[in-house]
Amino acid sequence: MDVTEELKQLIGQKKNERLEYKAVLPPSRGIAQLISAFANGNGGFIVLGVAEAGGKPTIVGLSEDFHANSITHKAIDLLSPKPDVHYQYVTIDSKRLYVIKVEKSIVVISTEGNVFLRKGDRTVLEQSEKKEYRADGYNRIKLFAQQLDAYREKGTVSKTKFLDHYLSILNIVDDQGKTLYPESPVTSPTHQEGKVLIRILFSSCADNFETYLSELLYEIYLANPNSLKSDQPVTIKEVLDCADIQEFVIYWAKKKLSKLQKGSVMGFISANKQISDLNALNQEQQTEVEKILQIRHLYTHQNGRVDEKFLKYYPGEFNINDEHQMTVAMMLDKLEYLSIIIHEIDRAAVQKHGLSTMN
Known part of the structure; x- marks a missing residue:
């Protein structure tokens, strides 16, 4: 699946429930959490190589010194079960970007035992049971x-x-x-x-x-x-x-x-x-x-x-x-x-x- 045309339609929009920008390559754990959040919501796109200054997306490109495919593979290995994910390099305005398209999942996707959700333009950890500290404790x-x-x-x-x-x-x-x-x-x-x-x-x-x-x-x-x-x-x-x-x-x-x-x-x-x-x-x-x-x-x-x-x-x-x-x-x-x-x-x-x- 080639997502180039879909990405061209998205670039320039502000971050939202279905769109996340990262200026640099995050570690695999960070990508896994983002994928989990999108899969547990309505799906979406993670675009690497785009910075946000004052809420305005700017294409900066992604360094070629590290291979995003390898990081993404390790991120997917951290997910259970494995969601439907597509990923590729895309060149826009002569800048090399990396895009991960995450499809909506019909089952809950977790990473390292945690479930993440998308709240607006933020990725948050699902708090199923918030710790109640002892009333007679410190x-x-x-x-x-x-x-x-x-x-x-x-x-x-x-x-x-x-x-x-x-x-x-x-x-x-x-x-x-x-x-x-x-x-x-x-x-x-x-x-x-x-x-x-x-x-x-x-x-x-x-x-x-x-x-x-x-x-x-x-x-x-x-x-x-x-x-x-x-x-x-x-x-x-x-x-x-x-x-x-x-x-x-x-x-x-x-x-x-x-x-x-x-x-x-x-x-x-x-x-x-x-x-x-x-x-x-x-x-x-x-x-x-x-x-x-x-x-x-x-x-x-x-x-x-x-x-x-x-x-x-x-x-x-x-x-x-x-x-x-x-x-x-x-x-x-x-x-x-x-x-x-x-x-x-x-x-x-x-x-x-x-x-x-x-x-």
Whole structure:
């Protein structure tokens, strides 16, 4: 099926229930969510290579450095069941575009267990059961969840995934209140089960901060392929172990996290121009994030026991082999701080690189 003529009739219209523009190539997860939304509605078109400035569509063309067919194939693999989709490159005004036509489905199409819908010109997650937080629970959990939902506006696919993870953690904290804060949210749990659980939850959130940065680098590479080009050597094995260029880019983005995983936030930022050029974090913020990740290091590798490296970040506060104690209130302090940092990084990346956003 050739959709060229249909596309020519659509170009120039504003985004609507059946038409979505993206200036750059989104990751497969983002395309899957868009396809799910259109299939669950009245169908429609996703056009890549068209920017919107002040609500006016402008054809900018899509980079040829990445193959949209490969990304689209991976997106369709994330859908269940598989909807009726047509996709192709189209040239209009001497600019290369990529269009995905999604037919209306008679059954619900989900992606990674989630169902998306089209509301006007926005793609939204279907909220079949909104979490009701315990009336006798810690009210700060509910307020933090509301703030995380507010952060979704104009966020990248990477940011949306990050926020979903944090919301899941808040749900667990609310459900396990008797285990995590039997006396008070500002008092550390005294029994082993509570200590272990709070360490697991906190470590998971710190890990997800790193995951976000890795996936954001991938989105930047897709939007601006030239940012991947450098004189840094790679081995033939590294290239051949990847099925295609997209898989190699994901691998490379994760490899760049090595300094961050060793606890060096400043080293990671300085080594990654794509992040440092955003100017989203000052030195004080970088130091604070590094201190948060050092707590994760204790919980993951030292069973919560203070070591010499940790004392360098918290001088005079602990002794060697002290057990690091964390309250739910302290954990939320750290998670709120990381979520603010992510919000600022994401906003700067969208503005600088024109990344695709989920709404």
